[in-house]
Amino acid sequence: MPSPDLSPGEVIRLIVESLQQNDATDLGIEVTFNFASPGNKSASGPLNNFKQQVKEPLFMPLLNFSSYKTSELVSDGWRAQQIIIFQDQNGLDAGFLFTLTKQSESPYYDCWMTDSVRRINPEVYGIAV
Numbered sequence: 001m002p003s004p005d006l007s008p009g010e011v012i013r014l015i016v017e018s019l020q021q022n023d024a025t026d027l028g029i030e031v032t033f034n035f036a037s038p039g040n041k042s043a044s045g046p047l048n049n050f051k052q053q054v055k056e057p058l059f060m061p062l063l064n065f066s067s068y069k070t071s072e073l074v075s076d077g078w079r080a081q082q083i084i085i086f087q088d089q090n091g092l093d094a095g096f097l098f099t100l101t102k103q104s105e106s107p108y109y110d111c112w113m114t115d116s117v118r119r120i121n122p123e124v125y126g127i128a129v
Contacts, residue, residue, distance in 0.1 A: 001034055004110035008080035008100045009073050011035055011112045015098075016084060019054075019062045028063070029054050037101060037113035058119055061086045061094035078102050080112065085122055095122035 006014070015032050022028030033041070033050045044050045054062060071083040080100045087093050099116045103109060 002103075002108050002111035002113055006112060008075055008102075008112040009082070011100060011114070012070075012073070012082055012084070012098050015114065016068060020065055020068075022063050026051050032114070035114050037103065037115050038105075038108070040113070040115050059117075061088055061092070062096065062117070065089075066091075083120065083122060093122075095120045 002011075015035055018028040018031035020028070029051050030047065032054070033047050036044065036050070041050075044053060053059065065086040066089050067087045069085050073080055073082040075081075078101060082098050083095060084098060085093050085095050097116075097118045097120045098114065099118070100112045101115050103111050103113055
């Protein structure tokens with residue numbers, strides 16, 4: 001669950017590891033949903049909608065991947081971004097840009113939460129795959 005004690009890097013690591021270990025009950029997706037910001041949740045809808053979105057082809061590389069590598073996390077203290085390259089079981093790579101913000105309202109005051117996870121071409125950002 002979100003906590004002011006977690007850094008943005010720790011939040012991303014928790015999300016990534018949960019998605020890597022997603023099971024038949026979609027526990028990994030639920031953990032990810034718990035770290036979605038209120039604005040993200042209002043855009044994506046309830047948990048069942050979120051689960052369907054994550055299972056769409058665009059986001060499938062996030063689930064049960066074999067390995068990942070990260071860029072340096074960039075943060076100004078209120079917003080943090082990190083690019084992550086996921087490698088699936090077949091050796092194919094997919095890049096995603098994670099954007100988190102520190103929440104300013106209760107009940108998540110001072111918690112880092114995910115505003116978006118966007119599929120990207122890592123080479124555009126100068127990251128070799």
